[in-house]
Amino acid sequence: MSLRDTLGRPHRSLRISVTDRCTLRCRYCMPEEHYEWIPREQVLTFEEIDRLADVFVRLGVTKIRLTGGEPLIRRSLPDLMAMLARKNVDLAMTTNGLLLAERAVALREAGLDRVTVSLDTLRPDRFRLLTGRDSLDQVIEGIESAQRVGFETLKINTVVVGGFNDDELVDMLEFGRRVGAEVRFIEYMDVGGATGWSTKQVVSRKTMLERLADALGAIVPAARDGSAPAERFTLPNETQFGIISSTTAPFCSSCDRSRLTCDGMWYLCLYAKEGVDLKSPLRNGASPDELVSLIESTWQQRADRGAEDRLAIEQRGPLVPLAALRENSHLEMHTRGG
16 A cells, blocks of 8 residues: 655655664763663564564565664574565664674575665775774775675765764775676764764765765766665766755655664654654554554654755754763664664
8 A cells, every 4th residue: 555644755665673782882972971772672573573574564664674773683584584684674784894794695595685875985094093993904894705695785875074074075986886886975964973074074965965066077977766864976987876854955855764763663754753652553463453553553654854854053063962871872863873
């Protein structure tokens, strides 16, 4: 069925966070020293995720992406992949790549189609400063392993932060070309967890394109999926890349995605302060039809335009103050997924 919200937007894409824990401490996501982890007994089992995914697919979802935290921390993740792959959906995963080398074969065999690796710098000193870990070589090994395994699509997500890694745009494209991955540059966003965010650190799509054109030649727009977050471009050497400009040029009008946390909270917008509890009715014995009714009625009332609302704010700072993050872990990006 075609499920539409108040603005006519369909619900086709679901991002499922399988854990709130992560192996890195990226400063735009987890920059603080203390976190309140979700108790393990509250985390959805694979069977519960599978049951909820059935309901979402019944309502028109055709794309499922597993996220975290770091999804590869979750034990036996290929088992969940195999369960979801049987639903005949476009199955993807976003990972920091740290554990990818040892899991790539099992994930591919389980039915994972597409992999996106988050990598923001190719310089070991910057990687250490950004993530709090000295693990760049492991991430690169993970990307190279994914290339060898032969996923249908391999992408690299790079959050561009002014004054930190914005001088690596060309280097990232060269690296992506070498490993057979399409690079997607992401404007630095003021979402939960980005407690040090400021407008001065945002490198806009316009600036990125100008710098790349100066260095590499004329850039031509490429075909774009109307609901995809990235605008795609082609360089003179036929290399393609994308830019996700959520901060300076939001795409709320075509957003068709929502997010399910590892403990069953469903968020209709990346900027949403509140979510819908799906775990409680699930564990209290709600039938598939009852879950369909809850999800359907909620989406039909959706009017979120979070990124556009943020763009309209003149004096703009981080979305959520640190004190509020400490009171509600669901506002953290490592809990709800990106």
